[in-house]
Amino acid sequence: MMAPADLAGAGLAIFVAGLLRGFTGFGFALAAVPLAxxxxxxxxxxPVVMLTQLVIGSAxxxxxxxxxxxxxxxxxxLGLAIATPLGTWALVALPGDITRIVIACIVLLGAAAAWRPPRAEGAGEGGLLHARITRLGVGLVAGLFTGLAAMPGPPVVAYMLAAERDPRIIRATLMVFFFFTAVTGCASAWFAGLIGWPELVMSAAALPLVVGGSAIGAAGFRRADARHYRPAALVVLIGAAAVTLLREIL
Incomplete structure (x- = not known):
């Protein structure tokens, strides 16, 4: 039985992650997993994050x-579907403290990569074949992160933010892609025996917090200057990862 303070802390983490998701279109798992x-x-x-993403992502x-x-x-x-089961296997095999450290490092690396100045869209991708291979590779890495930590964001977000794209396109593309990550992640977690009644109940309890946070974040996105899109999200993600990493090391 969890202590009330732990439940409140997990709920606050879920709500804050929902705010980030609503504003940027990504970052829910990146913030929720290390904080919760x-x-x-x-x-x-x-699994709770995956189930919640599945429900809200369908809309x-x-x-x-x-x-x-x-x-x-x-x-x-395509890359996601291939690699997600491997990440789920790693989640089952690795100890919890090691998993948390890996998760925090993943977030820090992804945020650091995304902080670079954006290049012109399409620059650096070469021809069509090279672009497709690059995108497939990003999907493969995202699949590993999905199974391990429900966090496909770092490679995909870094790839999307590396080019100058309309924030509306970035946000919409990421939100829909993360719905597909939730589908593959939930299926993989189910077959691995990671989803049971406790996870289903906790996901149902978390859903209103995610919906509320996402609605507030989306309202902020509509009112915010586009220049604030990248730095606002990256600062929050780096902070979440740093707190988790310091807690495990100290």
Whole structure:
């Protein structure tokens, strides 16, 4: 039985992650897993995040479909489907403290990579074949991170933010792609025996917090200057990872 303070801490982490998700279109798992992982074991919080993403992501896929780069989503999802089971195996095999350190390092690396000045869209990708291979590779890495930590964001976000794209397209594409990550992640976690009644109940309890946080974050996105899009998200992600990493090391 969890202590009330632990439940409150996990709930606050979920709500804050929802705010970030609503504003940027990404970052829910990147913030929720390391922060809620301070009071919950990764083997529990990861399936909960996946289940929550699955529910809220279905609405995103319909609402944001007109702004999505569907060709990019297709190649990313192909790599995702191939590699997610490998990440789930690693989640089951690794101890919880090691998993938390790996998760924190993943977030820091992804945020650091995304902080670089953006290049012109399409620059550095070479020809069509090279671009497809690059996108497939990003999807493969995202699949590993999905199974391990419900966190496909670092490689995909770094790839998306590395080019000068309309923030509306970035946000919509990421939200829809993360819905597909939730589908593959939940299926993989189910077959691995990581989803049971405790995870289902906790996901149902977390859903209103995510919906509320996402709604507030989305309202902020509509009102914010586009220049604030990248730095606001990256500062929060780096902070979440740093807190988790310091807690495990000290």
């Amino acid at each position: 992982g301070l009071v919950l074991p990764p083997a529990m919080i990861v 995103d896929a319909v609402r944001e479909r007109r702004a999505v780069d569907w060709r990019l989503v297709g190649w990313l999802t």
